[in-house]
Amino acid sequence: MNLHLANAHILITGATRGIGRAIAFTAAEEGANISFCARNAKAVHAMQGELATTKGVKAFGRALDVANEPALTQFINDAAQHFGQLDGVVANASALVDGSSRKAFEDAFNTDLMHTRCAAETARPHLEKSKRASFLAISSISGSEAYGYEAVAYGTMKAALLFYVKNFARDVAAKGIRANIVSPGTTLFEGGHWDKRRKEQPEVFAENLAYNPMGRMATAEEIANVAVFLLSPRASFVSGANVVVDGTLTTRIPN
Numbered sequence: 495m496n497l498h499l500a501n502a503h504i505l506i507t508g509a510t511r512g513i514g515r516a517i518a519f520t521a522a523e524e525g526a527n528i529s530f531c532a533r534n535a536k537a538v539h540a541m542q543g544e545l546a547t548t549k550g551v552k553a554f555g556r557a558l559d560v561a562n563e564p565a566l567t568q569f570i571n572d573a574a575q576h577f578g579q580l581d582g583v584v585a586n587a588s589a590l591v592d593g594s595s596r597k598a599f600e601d602a603f604n605t606d607l608m609h610t611r612c613a614a615e616t617a618r619p620h621l622e623k624s625k626r627a628s629f630l631a632i633s634s635i636s637g638s639e640a641y642g643y644e645a646v647a648y649g650t651m652k653a654a655l656l657f658y659v660k661n662f663a664r665d666v667a668a669k670g671i672r673a674n675i676v677s678p679g680t681t682l683f684e685g686g687h688w689d690k691r692r693k694e695q696p697e698v699f700a701e702n703l704a705y706n707p708m709g710r711m712a713t714a715e716e717i718a719n720v721a722v723f724l725l726s727p728r729a730s731f732v733s734g735a736n737v738v739v740d741g742t743l744t745t746r747i748p749n
Contacts (some may be wrong), residue, residue: 508587679740
């Protein structure tokens with residue numbers, strides 16, 4: 495299926511590994527030029543070259559912490575200027591915190607929620623100029639089901655994303671911008687949360703693996719496939735949606 499993303503400019507935060515990286519490379523396979531950021535400068539530099547050499551697209555990367563709002567704002571504006579357009583934004587970066595401490599809440603608030611708000615509001619005037627404009631936030635099934643108090647800070651901010659993006663979608667709909675959320679279930683990739691659990695806490699990993707009737711966790715590429723479709727004009731009447739990609743892990747019936 496042609497997703498009509500050739501020569502589009504897609505910007506992704508937190509994109510040098512896992513789901514963010516998979517979204518970048520999947521969008522590049524569709525012919526989109528990619529802007530991305532992450533905290534590790536060496537990884538950013540390597541991925542910028544890799545996108546150009548393996549996918550044949552233009553890439554613009556920058557090392558920054560998305561919780562630094564001025565830096566994130568500058569990056570988005572610079573990326574839009576660099577390509578002369580901005581057609582899609584993915585707010586993917588997450589603090590991935592555990593616990594219920596004040597610091598955990600502050601980190602999740604600044605990274606998961608406020609970086610998404612900053613990305614959406616900064617990108618808005620650029621997206622208004624595009625005929626295929628889309629905004630996407632990566633939440634989690636932890637934002638809609640309770641999975642224990644050890645993840646309460648993380649889940650609280652992921653839940654807040656659902657409210658924010660739904661309202662943002664309604665506000666920008668008349669401007670031709672769509673906004674959606676993808677909520678992944680347990681996702682296994684090298685260096686990620688569940689990869690670390692598999693190596694360090696195999697019994698915890700096995701227990702969580704057993705929760706899913708499919709008997710496995712998602713790959714980052716499986717999440718990316720859904721995300722890139724939602725970014726594309728093929729999803730032209732999908733907006734304000736929370737798309738759960740969990741392989742039947744959740745038990746709730748969505749409203």
